[in-house]
Amino acid sequence: xxxxxxxxxxxxxxxxxxxxxxxxxxxxxxxxxxxxxxxxxxxxxxxxxxxxxxxxxxxxxxxxxxxxxxxxxxxxxxxxxxxxxxxxxxxxxxxxxxxxxxxxxxxxxxxxxxxxxxxxxxxxxxxxxxxxxxxxxxxxxxxxxxxxxxxxxxxxxxxxxxxxxxxxxxxxxxxxxxxxxxxxxxxxxxxxxxxxxxxxxxxx
Numbered sequence: 001x002x003x004x005x006x007x008x009x010x011x012x013x014x015x016x017x018x019x020x021x022x023x024x025x026x027x028x029x030x031x032x033x034x035x036x037x038x039x040x041x042x043x044x045x046x047x048x049x050x051x052x053x054x055x056x057x058x059x060x061x062x063x064x065x066x067x068x069x070x071x072x073x074x075x076x077x078x079x080x081x082x083x084x085x086x087x088x089x090x091x092x093x094x095x096x097x098x099x100x101x102x103x104x105x106x107x108x109x110x111x112x113x114x115x116x117x118x119x120x121x122x123x124x125x126x127x128x129x130x131x132x133x134x135x136x137x138x139x140x141x142x143x144x145x146x147x148x149x150x151x152x153x154x155x156x157x158x159x160x161x162x163x164x165x166x167x168x169x170x171x172x173x174x175x176x177x178x179x180x181x182x183x184x185x186x187x188x189x190x191x192x193x194x195x196x197x198x199x200x201x202x203x204x
Contacts, residue, residue, distance in 0.1 A: 003075055003102045005122060006202060008109040009178060010129035011167045012058065013139035015187055016109040019129065022195050023107060027204070033103045035075075037110020039084050040068040044091040055091070058111065058166035065116045068108075072122045075102040088148050105202075111167075114174035125202050128178035129187060133164055 006023075008016045020034045040063050044055045056062060064084075071081045082097035113119055114126060137159050144150040175181060180201050187194050 001078055001102070001104065003078070003104060003106045004124045004202065005072060005076060005106045005108060006198075007113050007120070007123040007126040007178075008107060008129070009111065009114045009126065009171070009174060011131055011133075011136050011171050012111055012163050013136045013143065014129045014131035014184070016111075016129055019127070019182075019187075019191070019194065019198070020107045020109045022191055023105075023198065026195050026199065027105060029103075031103055032105040032107065033100070035072075035083070035100065035106055035108045037063060037068065037108065037113055038088075039086050040064045041086045041091075041093070043093045056162045056166065058163050058170075060112050060115050060170060063110075063112060065112075065119060068113075069116065069119045069122060071100075072106075072108060072119065075100070075106050076122065078102055105204075111171050112174070114177045115170050120177055125180070126178045127180045127182060127198055127201075128175045129182050129184070130175070131184040131187075133167070135184065137164075 008020050010016050017036070024032045024034055041057065042062060042064050044057075044062070067084070071083075074081050080102070081100045083100040085094040085096050085098060086092075087094055108123075114128065120126070137156070140159060140163070141152060141155050144155045145152055180198065182194055182197070
């Protein structure tokens, strides 16, 4: 079996993972699995200051794209990969690995996946979700203060100094490489319609 790979891209907290989970729900876990760019962050424990400011996690250099691209290529060949695990509290790559067995459809989501041409070449289809910066910041505040132990001040400072500038420099321009672009208004009005639109785009 040769898996079909769909890339889901967009800014931080634009709704990528939510869309991916809805697609998995629609297709079933026996047919579809999610692989996240976030698992491929490089170890940053030596530089991390707990509130995130000393490390730019939104620059392509923060991601081990060579390994991610290699793993996607192996999945397309039907091979099982050893998925790296990343701890967002300590910002270390865990020595533990998780066996990731390819299914009929593999989703890969991440803010920077369309910035890398070798990775884009591996994708069968790609979707970009548009979302304005104020809404993305609001969602990021809710996520990072609760799930990652960050302060509100630290999240806002990082968004203004790194997240938004990197979005404008790298993420937003990569939208041109997507097969399908989904506006946030469309996304919020009816996610079921968006899911069906993506599935139809994939020929499913």
